[in-house]
Amino acid sequence: MNDFVKVTNFIHGEKTDSTDGRVLDIIDPSTGEKYGEAPNSGKADVDRAYASAAEAFVRWRLTTPGERQKALLGFADEVEAHTQELAEAESRNTGKVVAVTLSEELPAMVDQIRFFAGAARNLEGRSAGEYMAGHTSFIRREPIGVIGQVAPWNYPMMMAIWKLAPAIAAGNTVVLKPSDTTPVTAVMLAEFAAKHFGPGVLNIVCGDRTTGELVVKHPTAQMVSITGSVAAGKNVAAAASESLKRVHLELGGKAPVLVFPDADLDAAAEGIAVAGYFNAGQDCTAATRVIVHSSVHDQFVALLVKQAESIRTSYEKGRFDDDALVPPLNNVNQFNRVLEMIGTTPEHATIATGGKRQGDRGFYIEPTVITGLKQDDYLVQNEVFGPVITVQSFDDEAEVLANANGTEYALASSVWTKDISLALRLSRDLDFGCVWINTHIPLVAEMPHGGFKSSGYGKDLSGYGFEDYTRVKHVMAYIEG
Known part of the structure; x- marks a missing residue:
């Protein structure tokens, strides 16, 4: 695939360039070379997208749940085809491996669209009744309006689906801005969607951070949703507060992985390595922060190092290497950031394996294990978002729980033990939006994804995620007699 790619915006069912002709380069992370361009949209483009979404909302909000379900199912079939x-x-x-994307992302995306197609017809609320004598009350659950959304670069397609599918299923219309480094597939999805939703229900504006600010601050948006860093989420929340927009934030993570001495250590090392290095660790739920009991610490580190050194990257054979798991980092800024963070490894810690750039092209970093870290070390307290697993040790349950909860992040966690009472007790006390037991990273459409504290608020996936894109209205009627 050597053809130059020219990405456009997608507004009111049509491809369109930016009004002033500004463009951004699109870089292949596996080579570091430019292979395309995308619009760097300005105010006129964002205004046009919101005008289209507002016009479409007049029609779309009045569609029946069955009609929205049919449209979403058609869209799912289109994606599947x-x-x-x-x-x-x-x-x-x-830079991801094609086979991994085909097996791990596309089927899940199609399933998630179909789930929200069903959710459109399964709204719940209080039953109508006489809560005051002579008056009947009932609840209407309605779409919010036009939704502004900003998708990240780590899972551009899947995160776009997580955002647009529930919003559209609930009767809203959308203006979505993909990341400036990964705009290609968002526009492809919008083209497929337009065949089933009609013009204006889903609009894509490409651009940089300034474009994202225009999307978030636009007066037409009744709600904004972002998946990104904690810093980006804080900026969005502050900007949205000016007009009291609803805000949906799915932000960073620093998932603690608690390994107890009775766990199946071989299985744990393999599962944690896959969950830590998948997508080069560019996952807010990645298994990046191992806290292992001191009695098995050295044994487990050896197993984890063996896993890291055996996991294959796509550096040698490229994106069509079916046996590779780890891709390059997505962009040069993140590549440099991860190498700089590895460079902060303190003297009391050890880089047990990896820690360096792989090769001399693209943005590859070796799968890395860093041991001997303390709770207040920079690498423990901050999200790396790269192929780096850190290891700490603990002696008792109180210590491991305090260390696990002892960061600003609260998105995901896991516990590895055969003691079900211990696992359930920790699942109660771990301050995270998700707790996995003897596994890490599986997600299903029926269950919510979202965190606490600085990891944000609001839920993706599930009926809870669907309800986030609705508003509740009380209707009361006086009845005679």
């Missing part, structure tokens, strides 16, 4: 095309485009734009 173009899985190879989407996977190859996503792979080139992100």
